[in-house]
Amino acid sequence: MKFAEPLEGRKLSVLLENAASREAKLWKVYVPKKPSNQDTDISPAQRDEAVRWLADVHHQLKLYPETLCLAVSILDRFLSAIKARPKYLRCIAITCFFLAAKTSEEDERVPALRELVSSSKCGCTPSEVLRMERIVLDKLGWDLHTATPLDFLHIFHATVFSCKAVRLSGVLSALDRSQHLALLTQELLHCLSHNALLPVRGSTLALALVTLQLEKLCPDWLAVTADLLRKAQIVSSELIGCRELVSRCLSTHTASLPPNTVYICQPLRPPPPESCASLPLRRKPSTKRKVEQMDVDEYFDGIKRLYNEDGPQEGGSSPCPALQPVTMS
Structure with missing residues (x-):
């Protein structure tokens, strides 16, 4: 198969190789198990509900698709590394979304934390999001570039x-x-x-x-x-x-x-x-x-x-x- 521009083909090959390398380094399969206790384990259905809720928040704020994809990636990486209770799931999800927005969006498009918490109705305070942000970053080794x-x-x-x-x-x-x-x-x-x-x-x-x-x-x-x-x-x-x-x-x-x-x-x-x-x-x-x-x-x-x-x-x-x-x- 011949590319229209050899240089373009080489650039795409380099991008693909770099992306595959990052994926191999950071990707870890997250297989949610059926919860043994409804109060202590996050079920697959609850994870999907949190992702759909993030999609609604993303649509409301009209941010880039890259922000939502990165937020879901951070969420799944974090849930695969820890055992969290369902009552903290929305706080975790909105924290991952906030981290993704600060990573993918221009500075002027990043929503203010207080406005994000208020508009999303996540049920937590800005200070709780900031504390959760530090926990997520520590668990992921401060590496969100996946x-x-x-x-x-x-x-x-x-x-x-x-x-x-x-x-x-x-x-x-x-x-x-x-x-x-x-x-x-x-x-x-x-x-x-x-x-x-x-x-x-x-x-x-x-x-x-x-x-x-x-x-x-x-x-x-x-x-x-x-x-x-x-x-x-x-x-x-x-x-x-x-x-x-x-x-x-x-x-x-x-x-x-x-x-x-x-x-x-x-x-x-x-x-x-x-x-x-x-x-x-x-x-x-x-x-x-x-x-x-x-x-x-x-x-x-x-x-x-x-x-x-x-x-x-x-x-x-x-x-x-x-x-x-x-x-x-």
């Missing part, structure tokens, strides 16, 4: 659109790319409130969202996906399982553009005759970094089994539920 799923989503999306060989069936033009990324971001934010995806790395979650869209828009999406898998060093079986989880999470979600979106009318153009160029089955590993070799045919077979395309099976049932299409308006 790679979020949104970071990987931006990198994968830019990588797909910087490739000359990719032809998205004439559906998306250069003017539509930001809108397409906005819809993917909405889907990602929706997935963050589902604890079923907590065992999944952010890089795998982002790649699953991108490839689900590629499947609908690119005739040769499997070849593009295989190339992204090699670049990100993600195991194909993990991606297949994540795609199924993401499809279930998005089955009841309808992404939409913001109400102030400006639509540009363009005449329809027929898709270009050429399709995505075929990728070689093997690629020589880089001298700087060993890249996991993957048989493209093996990955294709995994996708076929997932979609039950190998032929009818006994009983007429597929090994797993069919993927639900993601609709966009």
Whole structure:
């Protein structure tokens, strides 16, 4: 696969490598257990409720999507490191949100702590948030600079659109790319409130969202996906399982553009005759970094089994539920 600009391709590769390195260093799977005592353990449902509440606060304050993604990342890292009581969950969540805002937003956009506590109705005082802030920072080693799923989503999306060989069936033009990324971001934010995806790395979650869209828009999406898998060093079986989880999470979600979106009318153009160029089955590993070799045919077979395309099976049932299409308006 050839990039439109070699320098652009190298920059994206460096960004992906740095993000993967940060993720490998700081990411730790958070698997919430079923609480043994309702008063002493935070349940998966309570965690999801806290994330949805943060999403409402984020929407009310109109902050960057990066702020919400980082807040959820800090929250999950903290909950995986300590055992907290449910009555402190909102105080912990709003503290993580405040830390994320101070990290991601410009100074003039960071909400004042007193106003944040008042508008969010978190049920705690500013002094309690400040005390909790010190606890969170101590438990996380004062290191909040982690790679979020949104970071990987931006990198994968830019990588797909910087490739000359990719032809998205004439559906998306250069003017539509930001809108397409906005819809993917909405889907990602929706997935963050589902604890079923907590065992999944952010890089795998982002790649699953991108490839689900590629499947609908690119005739040769499997070849593009295989190339992204090699670049990100993600195991194909993990991606297949994540795609199924993401499809279930998005089955009841309808992404939409913001109400102030400006639509540009363009005449329809027929898709270009050429399709995505075929990728070689093997690629020589880089001298700087060993890249996991993957048989493209093996990955294709995994996708076929997932979609039950190998032929009818006994009983007429597929090994797993069919993927639900993601609709966009």
